[in-house]
Amino acid sequence: MDAEQYRRAVAEEFEATRQFVEVRVASLYRGGHFVQVQLDLSDADGRLDETLEGAVAWWSPSSAADVLSYLPESELLNLRFVKGPLPEIGQVIRLYPPRYLDSLHALWQSAHAERFASFGRSLGRCEVVDSHRVVNQRFLWLREAQGRAFDLLQWRSSYLWGPPGTGKTTTIGCLLASVLEQDQEARVLLIANTNLAVDQALVAVDAQLQNFDLRRLCRRVGAHFVAAQYADRAHLLPNQDDQLLTEIAQLEALIPPRGAVERYASWKARHEELRDRMRVALESILDQARVVAMTTTRALFSWELLRDRKFDYVVFDESSQVPLPAALPFGELGQRVLFAGDPNQLAPIAQTRGTVFCESTLSRLDPRAPNACFLNEQSRMAPAICETISKVFYLGKLIVARDAVENAHWLTERGAFEVGSYGARHAYLIPVRGEAKWRPAASGWIREESAEQVVGLVSDLLRHLIQEDILILTPFRGQRNYLRRKLREAGMGGVRLSTVHRAQGAESNTVIFDPVQTSSRFLGEDLSLSRRLVNVALSRAKARMFLFASESDLRHPVVASIAREIGRLPESIAHIQSVLDSPHQAVGRHYLLPVSTIKMAVVKVTGIEGEMLKFEENGVERRTMLGHLRRRVGWLQGRRDFR
Numbered sequence: 236m237d238a239e240q241y242r243r244a245v246a247e248e249f250e251a252t253r254q255f256v257e258v259r260v261a262s263l264y265r266g267g268h269f270v271q272v273q274l275d276l277s278d279a280d281g282r283l284d285e286t287l288e289g290a291v292a293w294w295s296p297s298s299a300a301d302v303l304s305y306l307p308e309s310e311l312l313n314l315r316f317v318k319g320p321l322p323e324i325g326q327v328i329r330l331y332p333p334r335y336l337d338s339l340h341a342l343w344q345s346a347h348a349e350r351f352a353s354f355g356r357s358l359g360r361c362e363v364v365d366s367h368r369v370v371n372q373r374f375l376w377l378r379e380a381q382g383r384a385f386d387l388l389q390w391r392s393s394y395l396w397g398p399p400g401t402g403k404t405t406t407i408g409c410l411l412a413s414v415l416e417q418d419q420e421a422r423v424l425l426i427a428n429t430n431l432a433v434d435q436a437l438v439a440v441d442a443q444l445q446n447f448d449l450r451r452l453c454r455r456v457g458a459h460f461v462a463a464q465y466a467d468r469a470h471l472l473p474n475q476d477d478q479l480l481t482e483i484a485q486l487e488a489l490i491p492p493r494g495a496v497e498r499y500a501s502w503k504a505r506h507e508e509l510r511d512r513m514r515v516a517l518e519s520i521l522d523q524a525r526v527v528a529m530t531t532t533r534a535l536f537s538w539e540l541l542r543d544r545k546f547d548y549v550v551f552d553e554s555s556q557v558p559l560p561a562a563l564p565f566g567e568l569g570q571r572v573l574f575a576g577d578p579n580q581l582a583p584i585a586q587t588r589g590t591v592f593c594e595s596t597l598s599r600l601d602p603r604a605p606n607a608c609f610l611n612e613q614s615r616m617a618p619a620i621c622e623t624i625s626k627v628f629y630l631g632k633l634i635v636a637r638d639a640v641e642n643a644h645w646l647t648e649r650g651a652f653e654v655g656s657y658g659a660r661h662a663y664l665i666p667v668r669g670e671a672k673w674r675p676a677a678s679g680w681i682r683e684e685s686a687e688q689v690v691g692l693v694s695d696l697l698r699h700l701i702q703e704d705i706l707i708l709t710p711f712r713g714q715r716n717y718l719r720r721k722l723r724e725a726g727m728g729g730v731r732l733s734t735v736h737r738a739q740g741a742e743s744n745t746v747i748f749d750p751v752q753t754s755s756r757f758l759g760e761d762l763s764l765s766r767r768l769v770n771v772a773l774s775r776a777k778a779r780m781f782l783f784a785s786e787s788d789l790r791h792p793v794v795a796s797i798a799r800e801i802g803r804l805p806e807s808i809a810h811i812q813s814v815l816d817s818p819h820q821a822v823g824r825h826y827l828l829p830v831s832t833i834k835m836a837v838v839k840v841t842g843i844e845g846e847m848l849k850f851e852e853n854g855v856e857r858r859t860m861l862g863h864l865r866r867r868v869g870w871l872q873g874r875r876d877f878r
Contacts, residue, residue: 236591238352241560242343244590248558249340251586255329256287258312260322269303269496270321272312272328276675287312291331294322302330303500304493313496338535342564354392354566355559358599361606362391364570369417374409374443378636380610381406387573388414388548390606392566394597395575398633399624399774400615400742403575407552408439410573414548415449415525424541424568425528427552430457432740434464436552437528441468454524456517457533458510462487473520474512483509531557534565541568551575551596553740558583559594574600579628579770581739582763612636615742617649619661620776623800627793628770648744649778651806655695656824656839658810661778662801664827665692666837667785668853671714671752679713680752685783686714689747690721692781693730696745702729706743708772710735710758714751735772746776749783753791762792769793786853802827802835808871815864818843826850829867830859 261275290302292312298319305312312328322328343351369388371377384406387393397403407425414421425440427433437455444450451470458473462484465472486506491498517537520527521544531551534541549569551557554576561583566572578597585592602609613621614636625633639645651659669684689707696705709715712734719732731743750758750769758765773780782801788794801807807827814821814828821840830836830852838850838857849858 236352236355238343238348241352241355241563241591242348244587244592245336245340245343245560247587247590248585248592249336252332252334252336254586255293255331257327257329260324260326260328261310262324263321265321267497267500268315269500270300270314270317271496272314272322274310274312275325276310287330287332289333292328293331294326294328298322303496303503306494311494313493313499315500335532338532338538339561339564342535342538343560347564347567350567351560351563355563357566358392358596359601360391361604363389364391365389367418369410369413371409371413372417374413377406377409378402378610378612378638380608380612381409384410384608384610385413387606387608388571390571392572392574393606394600394608395573396577396597396600396602396607396609397575398577398579398610398613398629399771400613401610401633402614403577403610404435404439404552406610407436407550407575408441408443411440411526411548411550412443412447412449415444415452416447418547421525421547422544423526423548423550424534424546424565425526425550425552426531426534426565428531428556429553429740430459430530431461431464432553433457433528433530434461435740436550437471437526438464438468440526441471449525452524453526454520454528456520456527456529456537459530479509479512531561535561538564538568545569547571548573553580555580555595555597556583556739557595558585558592559596559598560592562596579767581736581767581771584736614639614645615777616774617661617776617778619804619806620773620780622804623662623780623797624770624774626800627796628766628774651779652699654779655692658813658824658826660806660810661780662804662806663779663781664798664801664837665781665783666853667783667788670785670787671755674713680711680755681713681717682749682751682785683717685749685751685785686718686721688783689718689749690725690727692747693722693727694725697727700745702727703731704744705747706731706733706738706741706745706775707747707749708733708735708738708775709749709751710768711751711755714749718749735768738775739771742775742777744776744778745780746773747781747783748772750788750791750794753788753794759791765791766793769797773797798835802829803871808868811864811868811871814840814848815861815868818848818861828859828864829871830857 259275260272262273264271287302287305292300292302292314300314300317303313303315369385371382371385384395411423425436427436440453441450453471455471491502493499546569549565549572551574554574555578574596576597578600583595600607611632612634618635621635625631651661653659657663667685669682671680671682674681715732715734722728722730753759782797784794789798810826814826825837825839827835827837836852838852840850842849846861847858848861
C-alpha cells in the first residue's frame, strides 16, 4: 500500500471526526458556575456517552461552554465556563468532541509519509536488525511460550500475540527489564492506546526490576495516569513527589457522582490543579529516562521531539486497538518495533468504514512466522470457560496453564456452586423469550425481558458472591442504562456494569453477557468485529460466565458457536447424565439438552411419564424420549474422545 492510500484514509477519518453531535434542550437549570441541561434525545443519533467529557458545546448565536460531564442514564449534560446567553428550551446544542487526529493528519501530510508507508510494507517481512540478542537470564519461571518471546527482540518488527489471561503484560515487563540489564545504552519507547494500559505496562517493567537502580530510569509521560497504580512507585512519575501522588490518589478515591454537579465541579477543579503540578517538560524526561511510557495520542503529538532522540525499541501494548496509520509513524522512531496484543480482541474504533484506518498492525500478523509468538497458556478462566473460548476463537490452541490447575487457591476461587434452577456450572446458556426494541428516548436498543432475568440472576448469585465480584456486559448503552436503573431499584447498585468496549483488560469472578440485539448493525453487519466483541465479553470471566440468548440471537454465527461448545463441555454432558440418572429430581430445573438431532437448547423439565421426558422450551410444551438423551450423551462422549 502506498502513502497516498494511507493519506486518503487518514484524511477521511479526520473529516469524519470533525463532525459534531446535535442534541436538543428539554429543560435546564443554572446553579452557580455550572448549567445542567436535560436533553431531548428523540432525534439524536446515539453517539452519546461519557467520552463527551471535555467536549466543547456551542449554540446559536455565539454561546459556548465546556462539557463538565454527561450522564447517559439520566440524559443530563452538565456544562461549565458558559460564555454568552443560556440556550432556550427546544434549542439545538452542538457538541464537538475532543480532536485527537490533528497530529496524525499532519504527519501523513508531511514529507515523512513515504517512509511511513515503506515501514507498513515491511511488516510482512522478517528482517533481523543486528546480531545482538536479549536472552532470558533470570526469569526462568516464565512459561515456555513466554520464554520464546525473547527471540522477538532481534527483528525489525515483531508480534507478541497474547490472548486473555496469558500474561502478555508480564512478558513485556520481563522483556524490557532484560533489555535494560543487558544493554547499558538501550532506550525504549513504551506506548499503549489508553492511560490505564500504559500504567499497567510500565508497572510490569518496574515490578521485574525490584532491588535494581535501573527502576529510576523508567518514567511515565503525561498527567492522566491512574494514581492508584503507582503506590510505592512515585519514581516512575513525571514529578517524583510522593506527597503529591498520595494526595491525587486520595482525591481519586473520593470522586463524587458526576450527577452531583457542584461537588463534581469542585472535585474536578482540584483534580486538574494537582495534575498540573505533576507535569514536567517532556524534554527533561527524555534526557533522564531509558524507558519512556506514554499514550499513542501523546506520542503522536510529540513525534518530532521523539524523532530527535532515536530509540532502540518501540513497544506497543494493546496494539489491536491502534489504527494501522497511527502505528506506522513509530517505525521511524525505533530500530525494532514490537506489537503486543490480540487480533481477536477489540479493533480500532473508527468513524469511517472499509478503510485501512479500521485495521491494526496485527492484521499483518502471520502466527507461523519466526517474528511472531503466540502465548498459549492462560490462568484467568476456569477450564470449562477456557475450552469454550479456545474452541471458538483460538482454534483450540489456548489451554489452562499447568501452574494454575495445580494451584489449590486458584481452583477454589473458581469453584462452582448452585445458581438458581440452573445447577452448578462454569459456562451457562440462559434462554431469553423476548426480543429487543429500539427506544429513541434511550438512543438505543433495550430488551426488558433479559434485563429482568439478569436482575433475578444477580439476586441468586449474591447468596455466594459480593456485588463487586459480578460484571455485567452489553454492547448497547441503552441496555446498560436500563439495567443500571433496575439494579439500583433492587438495591444492587454495587454490581459492575459496562459496555463491552470499556471492559477490555478487565476481569471478574463472574461475567454476565447480554448481546441484546445480534441482528443490529453493530453486531450483525461485520462478523469479524462481532467475534471480537463476544470474545472480549466472555473472556473476562474467571469462575463462571452467563450468555443470555433469544431464538434470534442463536441464529447469529458467533453466539451459535458459543452455545454449541457449551453443550459439548464435560460439565454439560454430566448435566444431561444427571437427568438420566434421576429424572424425577430434574423436574422444575433448567438443563441444556439435545432436543433434536441437531439442536441443543436450554429447557425446563416439567414432568416424567415412564420413558417420556416433558419439558418447556420458550414457553412451548414439548417431549422427548430418555433413550434419545442416552444416545446423544454417547455421541457427545465419543466426539470428545475423537477430538
